[in-house]
Amino acid sequence: MLIDQIEDYAIFMLDPNGYIQSWNKGAENIKGYTADEIIGQHISVFYTEKDRRENMPGKILSEALRNNIYKTEGWRVKKDGSVFWAHVVLTTVYDDHGRLAGFAKVTRDITELKKSEDQKILINAELERLVKINTDEIISKERRFRKLIENSYDGISLLDRNLQVFYRSRSAERINGWNDVERAVQPYESLVHPDDLPQVVATLNDVLEHPNKPMLSTYRTQHKKGHYIWIECLLNNRLDDPDIGAVVCNFKDVTDRVVAEEQLREKNKQIENILDSITDGFITLDKNFNYTYANRRLGEMLGLDSQWLIGRNVWETFPDVVGSSTYKAFYKAMETGQYVWNEDYYAPLNFWEESHIYPTPQGLSVFIRDITERKLAEASLLQSESNLRSVFENSEHAIILFDIQGIVVSFNHNASELAALHFHKELKAGLSAFYYSSPERKDDVLKMIESLKEKSSITYEVSYPLPHNQTVWYEVRWVSVLNNEKQPSGIILTLKNITEKKMADLERDRMTADLIQRNKDLEQFTYIISHNLRAPVANIMGLADIMQLNGVDGDSENGQALDALTESVGNLDKVIIDLNNILQVNNAANETLEMVSLPRLVDEVKTAIADLVVKNRAKISCDFSGISEMMSLKGYMYSIFQNLIVNSIKYKRAGADPLIGISTRLDGSKACICFKDNGRGIDLLRYGRHLFGLYKRFDVSVEGKGMGLFMVKMQVERLGGKIKVKSNLDEGTEFILEFPLKPVQG
Structure with a gap:
């Protein structure tokens, strides 16, 4: 009742999301809404369109949630659309169980006070007006005021209708380095940073079009030394004031402030980018287990917008977690102030998570990793191990596993049979490889085990005698097993029976050698024919020529036979020549x-x-x-x-x-x-x-x-x-x- 009767202050309650729950007479007087009209609406109705676009209501609620109380001033909108300058105090309210119940908001209309403060800004302009008064009556006052202006830490400039500077205070030169003569020949466009020039031109045009309306602009201007500085300039058009007749510009160097703000924004942005880009989910909780931050990855893991979580209680948002391993781990970290690691399964999302929980002065910081694939892989690995054991036992190879010192760790049935067949010893775990080696082979086995510390594998073939003058051949392969640090931790020995392949290789080598020899014999035979026939053929051709020269009649029976013989011998000669050419190609x-x-x-x-x-x-x-x-x-x-x-x-x-x-x-x-x-x-x-x-x-x-x-x-x-x-x-x-x-x- 006491609050309801207060008429100078708007006092009302908001729920955690900013919706109005109560309304007093002071709120109705200041903002114009009745309780029936406003209860249930969001506080954004009191903000200007610009503030709503910039999500100012949400930012103010977040600041209040982060600091428990938040004070601010700004323009607010009444029911009739008019605005007033408001002083606002937001305070978080928690119930008996420590859960966020909402916010208490107190608003006061200080428009008149704001106007009074704005009027103070015009004092410097009023002081400059005295510069134009030339009467002896105010000379002493003018000197006093001029000294105040000249010794002001902020710079003061007076501009005419063409925006030319005709007066500058002493601090102006201290701020930008230009003296009055140097500045007089510099148009303002040449000094303003190119990126800020459109903004400055627009502001100056607004100042000229709206007399007596102070306008604030922050931009970069060039220092005499060549670098740019940030200045904050308050401009007021007093050209129509007969006592001033100028555009008054009060400005100060705010470079350090702007750079600090930019660095802070960059740092915050970098932190947000890092947290949003990490593969783990990340959240921060206050001491009541309410979300104060959640990165994008967590939203992806839960299938919701991470910003929706801000301000909500963990256990109310996810009631299925209450009483779980995660629930206990969060409380343990909060109560003990020590780091806690936890793994848990969240059935509603079929989701395995690994949490790294770090206590902070504000509450908890938690990294959440999705380990569902790893858990499924572990389950699959157990099945795979069973399958591998089946393969191990049913392999056609004889397989023995040794540790790095050559001690038997495991073996399959085939290996046991080979040990009994060729070494007449039972294969047992815990015995050394040297136990199964013949005395003359022990040095070789020792060298191989040592070599496997440097090499990945060694392969060779070995034979063992069998009864009835038979021999069995094996392909032997020693393989080094590496641990996670890439260091040798064991040895695998496999023996594969390659007797059939070996016999086939030996038969193939014998047949190949036989074919090579036959080919050489054929080439030699061809060579003998091609060379040894040349002489008899040449003799026959010569005799045929002699007989023709001695007058054998071509029309007679002998002549015709001679012609046929000459043609046949000529063809035979061509064949021999071609055969020689082919042999020459082979030799080439x-x-x-x-x-x-x-x-x-x-x-x-x-x-x-x-x-x-x-x-x-x-x-x-x-x-x-x-x-x-x-x-x-x-x-x-x-x-x-x-x-x-x-x-x-x-x-x-x-x-x-x-x-x-x-x-x-x-x-x-x-x-x-x-x-x-x-x-x-x-x-x-x-x-x-x-x-x-x-x-x-x-x-x-x-x-x-x-x-x-x-x-x-x-x-x-x-x-x-x-x-x-x-x-x-x-x-x-x-x-x-x-x-x-x-x-x-x-």
């Missing part, structure tokens, strides 16, 4: 690899077949942008290029000059060379299978032996490459050669 594979320039190679081929190129008016274009040189056998490459270019010219299409395009490209680890022409083309459906065969010719209209493509394919394959062909009749042919970038020498 032993040449030294060198870097072959493809453009230069084409030039050499073109020079060698210049007559053929000119005669057929052939045009050869090259694009070696993909690769212009490669490591290879130059003799092979020259032969390949020459055969393919000559074939394209020889088998040109009737009525069309030969056009040959040679290009390269890289395809992964392969170099591709393409030869494309506009010639007759090849019927691949009909002749594709025999295209690269020896003495295979499919167009007899042009002279040839069927050796060229056979030689090209053989040389490409000797270089480790492949050859492909694309062709259509009367549309040309494209040969695609693929070589490994690291060539293979055949």
